[in-house]
Amino acid sequence: MTGRLRVFLAGGLLVALLLAGVVSNFASGSPDGLDHAARQGCTFNADDEITGGTCMAQQEQEHQLADSPLADYGIRGIDNEYLSTGLSGVLGVLLTFAIGGGMFWLLRRRSPEEGGHALGEDLASPSEPSDQKA
Template identity: 70%
Template sequence: MKRTTWFVLSGLLVSLLLAGVVSNFASGSPDGLDSASTKGCTVDAHGEITGGTCMASNAKDHELGDSPFADYALRGVQNPYLATAISGVAGVLLTFAVGGGVFWLARGRRTPTPE
C-alpha cells in the first residue's frame, strides 16, 4: 500500500479509538459558553433556569432533539458508555465517508496515455 493510504487508515483508526473510548471520559460540566449564557439568571441544582434575565432564558429545544443521536448517545441503547461509543464511531465513519466522497469526486482524472 502507499504511504498516504497507511496515513489515512492510521488517522481513521485513531479517530475511531478517540470517538469510541475516550469520548466517554469527556466532562459533563457546562462549557464556557453555557456558563456565560446563564450570567444574570438564577439556576437550580439541575441546571434549570428558575428566574432572572440572561441570554439562556430565551433558549429553545433543538428541532432535532428527538433524533437517534441526540445528546451524543444512541437512543435505545441501555448502557450509556456503549451508547456514547456507538454514536462517536458512527459520527467518525459518516464524516470519513462524506470527506472521502468529496475527495474522490474532486480528484484529478488521469487520461489514458496512448501506447
C-alpha cells in the same frame, strides 16, 4: 493510491475511531464556555432550573432534531450511556470519513488519459526547454 498514503489514512482513521469511541466518554459534563456565558445573570435551583434573574438561557428552546436517533451525543435505544456515546462517536467518524472520502474521490485530479493531470505530474510540456538563454 500509494501504500504509504493508505497506511497514513488507515492510521488516522484508527486514531479518530479510538478518540471518538473511547476518549469521548471522559469528556466533561459541565457546561462549556458558551453555556456558561448564556447562564450569566440567572439563578438556578438544585435541579438546574432557572429560578430568577435575566440571562440568555431563558430564551433556550429544544432543538428541532432533539428526537433524532443520534441526539444528545448518544444513540436512542441503547441504555448503556458509555456504549451509546462511544457508538455515536464511531458512527460520526465513519460517516464523516465516508463523506470526505467520497468528495475527494469525486474531485480528484484525473489521469492524462481522462483529460486531466495526475498528481505530481509536471504541467509543462516535455518539449519546452526549462532555462535556455537566447
